[in-house]
Amino acid sequence: MTEPSSPLDQQLWDFVYGYDAAYDRAAQQAGLSAAQACLLDQLTGGSSTMGELATALLCDASNVTQLVARLESRGLVTREPDPADRRVKRVSITPAGRREHRAVHRAFAFPAESVDRLTAGEQQLLSRLLAKMRRPGGS
């Protein structure tokens, strides 16, 4: 494990580096940080509790409190106590938040541009390889 990285490891590093940089740029163009854009992304499928967001974003609950507070002050999300258990706060994306989120995705051209360089067959192949890398016993 002390040998130099294989070309494939380096290629993966470069791909991820480019992907991250493109996402940061896309979020910034929409006036958001990457963390804020990720949080909005989590909410597009429906509302979440603070704790669910912390789990999804792999960060501490106190961090979510601050991220949500900033987004709420800009009118991009709302935060309301759950009627059933009033300790729980349900966070929802607002129409303005959805617009910002769409703006990020429009600006985030990296995956689309990369994938478009592959034929349909190559795309299927890549999908299969990613699935197999993800967990043992792929298709």
Add this chain to the structure above:
Amino acid sequence: MTEPSSPLDQQLWDFVYGYDAAYDRAAQQAGLSAAQACLLDQLTGGSSTMGELATALLCDASNVTQLVARLESRGLVTREPDPADRRVKRVSITPAGRREHRAVHRAFAFPAESVDRLTAGEQQLLSRLLAKMRRPGGS
């Protein structure tokens, strides 16, 4: 472009998300931030100037100043004026810095584990697909 993400786009997102999370964890286990680990990584191939580091890390020069200052105070890098042009500072990794950098790479199991689930032929294929995604006119 308003349609939901294709499965492949989602797979790429998930891959990058897992990769980033694994790198953050690996750096933290070595007592470094991801940004610090990246900076050390840049120096393993030889010394760099502050400006070169800013370019490689896609960030402002003033940020590099602070990153290097923290690493220098921990003895992981050195910073010395270039004899030829004393405005320029040459940053080098120390033996202690190399040890930390190796610790990060040992803990960063994600790419190795992922790639090891592929056969040699599949790895070649993935390499070819990544190359083609990178720029038009692949092999």
Add this chain to the structure above:
DNA sequence: TATTGTTATACTCTATAACTATA
């Protein structure tokens, strides 16, 4: 008593603007 979320605090990352030193 246990759980959910917030507050207080501290540290790092990051950029902008003003500055110093050197060329």
Add this chain to the structure above:
DNA sequence: TATAGTTATAGAGTATAACAATA
């Protein structure tokens, strides 16, 4: 005057510990 880097400053991301509200 132009360039390389630093300093001052400010805002955002992040975590830990102590806390409040609710269950």
